[in-house]
Amino acid sequence: MSAALTLWNKHLTKLIARKEEAFGTLFQPILWIVLFGTGMAAVIGAESPDAKNAYITFMVPGIIALTAMTGAIEGGLTLLFERLQGIIKEYLVSPIPRPSILFGNALSTVSKSLAQASIILGVGLLMGAQFIGLDPLGWLGGLVLIIALGLGFAGIGLAVASKASSPGGYHMLIFMLTLPLLFLSNALYPIVSLPTWMQIGARVNPVSYGVDGLRQTLFDSGSSLAGGEFLPLWLCFVVVSVFAALGMILAYSSFKKSVK
Amino acid sequence: MANKQQNSIAIVAEKLVKKYGEGVLAVDGIDLSIRANTIYALLGPNGAGKTTTVNMLTTLFEPTGGSASVLGFDVVRQANDVRRNIGVTFQEMVLDEELTGRQVLDYHGRLYKLETAERKKKTEELLAIIELQEAADRMVKTYSGGMKRRLELVRGLMTEPKVLFLDEPTSGLDPQNRASIWQYIRSLREKGDLTLLLTTHYMEEAEELADIVGIIDHGRLVVEGTPRELIDKMGADTIRLAGTGDSDRYLKELQALPFVQSSVDTGGLIQIGVDSGNHRLPEVVTLATKNNFKIEDISVAKPSLGDVFLKYTGRQLRDK
Numbered sequence: 038m039s040a041a042l043t044l045w046n047k048h049l050t051k052l053i054a055r056k057e058e059a060f061g062t063l064f065q066p067i068l069w070i071v072l073f074g075t076g077m078a079a080v081i082g083a084e085s086p087d088a089k090n091a092y093i094t095f096m097v098p099g100i101i102a103l104t105a106m107t108g109a110i111e112g113g114l115t116l117l118f119e120r121l122q123g124i125i126k127e128y129l130v131s132p133i134p135r136p137s138i139l140f141g142n143a144l145s146t147v148s149k150s151l152a153q154a155s156i157i158l159g160v161g162l163l164m165g166a167q168f169i170g171l172d173p174l175g176w177l178g179g180l181v182l183i184i185a186l187g188l189g190f191a192g193i194g195l196a197v198a199s200k201a202s203s204p205g206g207y208h209m210l211i212f213m214l215t216l217p218l219l220f221l222s223n224a225l226y227p228i229v230s231l232p233t234w235m236q237i238g239a240r241v242n243p244v245s246y247g248v249d250g251l252r253q254t255l256f257d258s259g260s261s262l263a264g265g266e267f268l269p270l271w272l273c274f275v276v277v278s279v280f281a282a283l284g285m286i287l288a289y290s291s292f293k294k295s296v297k
Numbered sequence: 298m299a300n301k302q303q304n305s306i307a308i309v310a311e312k313l314v315k316k317y318g319e320g321v322l323a324v325d326g327i328d329l330s331i332r333a334n335t336i337y338a339l340l341g342p343n344g345a346g347k348t349t350t351v352n353m354l355t356t357l358f359e360p361t362g363g364s365a366s367v368l369g370f371d372v373v374r375q376a377n378d379v380r381r382n383i384g385v386t387f388q389e390m391v392l393d394e395e396l397t398g399r400q401v402l403d404y405h406g407r408l409y410k411l412e413t414a415e416r417k418k419k420t421e422e423l424l425a426i427i428e429l430q431e432a433a434d435r436m437v438k439t440y441s442g443g444m445k446r447r448l449e450l451v452r453g454l455m456t457e458p459k460v461l462f463l464d465e466p467t468s469g470l471d472p473q474n475r476a477s478i479w480q481y482i483r484s485l486r487e488k489g490d491l492t493l494l495l496t497t498h499y500m501e502e503a504e505e506l507a508d509i510v511g512i513i514d515h516g517r518l519v520v521e522g523t524p525r526e527l528i529d530k531m532g533a534d535t536i537r538l539a540g541t542g543d544s545d546r547y548l549k550e551l552q553a554l555p556f557v558q559s560s561v562d563t564g565g566l567i568q569i570g571v572d573s574g575n576h577r578l579p580e581v582v583t584l585a586t587k588n589n590f591k592i593e594d595i596s597v598a599k600p601s602l603g604d605v606f607l608k609y610t611g612r613q614l615r616d617k
Contacts, residue, residue: 043407051395054436123391127452130355131408132380 040133044141048115049148066104066153070097070160077225090165097161098251099224102244104157105150105187106215110208112146113194117207120198120295129296139195139288146194147187154183158255168256178254182273185281186247190215192284196291217242224248243280246273307333307368307460307492308354314362315349315516323349325516326363331494331509333459336486338507339496340606346516347496348388351464354494355385367460381409384453388464388496390445394438398429398448401437402455409456416455423451426481443474450481461485463495467502475502482506500602510602514610527605534574535598536581539566542590550584574598 053059070093078092116139119125128138162168169175193214201207219225221238222245228236239245250273310329316322324346331337339347352358354365356376364371370378393401399420406416424430427447437445446466453461466482467475483506485491497503503510504524511521520527548562551569556577558570571577574597585592 039410040408043404046407047393047396047400047404050400051393054395123387123389124393126357126385126387126391127405128408129357130380130383130385131405132377133408 040131040137041141041144044128044138045144045148048142048145052145052149062108062149062153063156065107066100066157067160069103070100070157070164073225074100074164081226086165090167093161093164094166094256095227095252096225097157097166098248098255100157100161101150101154101183101251102186102222102224102248103219104153105183106190106219108150108153109146109187109190109194110211110215111194112142112149112191113198113211114204114207115145115198116142116195117198117201117204121203125296135293135296136289139285139292142195143188143191143285143288146191147184150187151180151183166256169254175254178274179251182247182250182254182277185277186244189243189247189277189280189284190218192281192286192288193218195288196284199288199291199295218244222248240268243276246276247280249273250277305333306330307335308337308365308494310350310354310363310365312363313350313353313360313365315346315353315358316361322516324353324360327513327516327518329365329511329518331492333492334486334489335508336482336493336495336506337509337511338503339494339511339513340498340500340503340602341496341513342498342610345513347498347513348464349516350513351385351462351494351496355383355462356380382459384456384458384461386449386453386461386463386466388468390449392437392445392449395436397434397436398424398440398444399433401448402452405452406455411456419455419457423454427451443470443477446470446474446478447481450478454485459490460492460494463493465496465498467497467499479505500606504602512606512609519609520605524602528600528602530605534571535568535600536571536574536578536595537566537568537598538581538585538592538595540585540590540592540594542585543588544590547585547588547590550588551581554580554584 052062074093074096077096078089081092082088116125119128125138129135158166158168194211197207197211197214201210217238221235222242223239224244228239228245231239246268249268250270253267253270253273308329308331310327313324313327313329314322315324327346327350329337329350339350341347349358353360354367354372356372356379359373364373366372366375367379368382370382372379393404396404402420402423403416406419411419421430424433427444427450429444429448432440432444437448440448450463450466453463463482467478470478479502482493482495485493495502495506507524509521510524510527512519512527522530544562544567548560548567551557551567552560556572558572560567560569562568569581571581578595578597582592582595
């Protein structure tokens with residue numbers, strides 16, 4: 038654990054030192070929610086203030102999932118560069134447990150996601166999203182879901198980064214894996230408005246459960262645009278936890294092969 | 298205690314083999330037995346298997362066959378015990394360029410769970426040794442090649458290892474930086490309680506630094522000994538001379554001398570192997586005068602490690 042914390046500390050120190058990237062990390066989610074949110078609200082014809090607020094409320098958890106995904110892609114890139122530049126050898130000849138190399142990276146990815154999520158929630162609030170107010174259990178549930186979603190995505194990023202032999206190859210593969218996870222879900226548009234085949238995809242996609250879980254823990258469920266029922270909350274927690282665990286297992290098995 | 302240390306063996310390899318994929322034998326059965334508190338140089342051309350050997354000894358790769366141990370710990374079964382006790386400098390630059398020099402050392406210490414106070418103390422001490430205090434809070438990416446290499450070398454010492462591995466420590470450095478790193482490596486030896494295994498493809502480096510040199514070629518250890526032993530085994534001195542006159546007749550007369558063991562005339566440059574260069578020089582010169590051969594240049598040379606290498610591998614080291 039101490040090794041994972043050391044690597045977490047190192048990654049964040051480096052991030053802060055890279056001012057443009059640190060700024061981008063915090064600013065990018067604002068762009069998403071302001072531009073994409075306003076645009077999409079207009080597209081779906083949510084013209085009245087109430088309808089617009091309802092859509093923003095609907096979309097904020099989706100944007101959180103989206104930034105968790107892009108954050109994980111960057112996290113994977115960190116590992117990839119450490120591999121390609123050989124920095125990982127410094128870790129491998131040191132007496133630290135192998136999994137802590139991955140875990141440290143996942144920790145920094147999730148930390149970034151949490152920082153981004155707070156910004157998104159803040160901006161969402163300004164734009165009219167309707168939160169639950171001060172329900173500690175709801176916020177705790179939301180926190181768990183964001184962390185688990187982040188770990189799952191981070192696992193995918195790390196698994197691909199353990200295999201890829203170049204940044205180009207990494208990006209190719211990671212987008213093929215993560216784009217469907219995001220767009221074949223209820224993150225950005227209500228499930229009911231999708232064609233049937235996409236609805237099926239969205240229902241087997243763990244991201245749908247993460248996002249729907251967030252909608253139920255953090256927001257006024259009254260403003261649901263999901264169309265029909267929410268996915269059951271307990272199932273959301275189960276699916277997202279399994280997603281997190283599978284992500285990390287996948288990452289570790291891929292990583293272990295790469296350092297043989 | 299100290300005596301016991303000196304006589305013990307720090308690094309052992311038995312029939313160590315590393316095979317990559319189908320049939321590429323990078324290391325083909327290497328045996329090593331390296332005494333504690335010595336500097337051992339693995340000398341060989343690029344691709345000879347030096348780095349692969351080091352990677353197995355430092356637990357980075359598992360051997361395909363054979364076994365190895367460092368300080369008595371098996372490199373596979375007790376890898377973590379090995380890791381706790383070694384320092385490693387890799388062949389290629391392995392530095393986080395977006396950290397400062399001080400941070401590089403500090404994070405390294407943290408990975409080995411050094412206490413904060415100890416890390417601080419050690420960091421300052423090492424920065425002073427490599428004269429990097431002024432640049433210590435600058436990003437590593439602003440450093441020159443020599444500065445980076447020095448930083449890497451001392452990073453391996455943060456944790457006070459018993460065994461230090463240096464893979465091509467001066468590869469790609471200019472002569473000035475190389476000299477300063479040699480000096481630094483020599484100073485390490487004086488501190489005691491440190492066994493050093495370095496790989497190199499520079500003859501002079503092995504000759505300058507090593508107590509024992511092992512020549513490695515095609516994944517095998519072909520010969521091993523102190524630099525002196527290896528060179529002395531070559532036996533005779535070489536006299537090289539150039540001049541004008543009837544070189545054919547002169548060479549014939551030279552060959553008739555009892556102490557001339559070999560001779561070769563490569564277009565004006567005559568090279569003879571003799572039992573003792575300094576003693577035989579006057580006779581060689583007298584004979585030239587007798588034959589009206591005018592010597593313009595003459596030298597006596599000891600065989601070098603390069604000649605040793607040539608003898609055992611049948612080729613020159615590939616680089617200059």
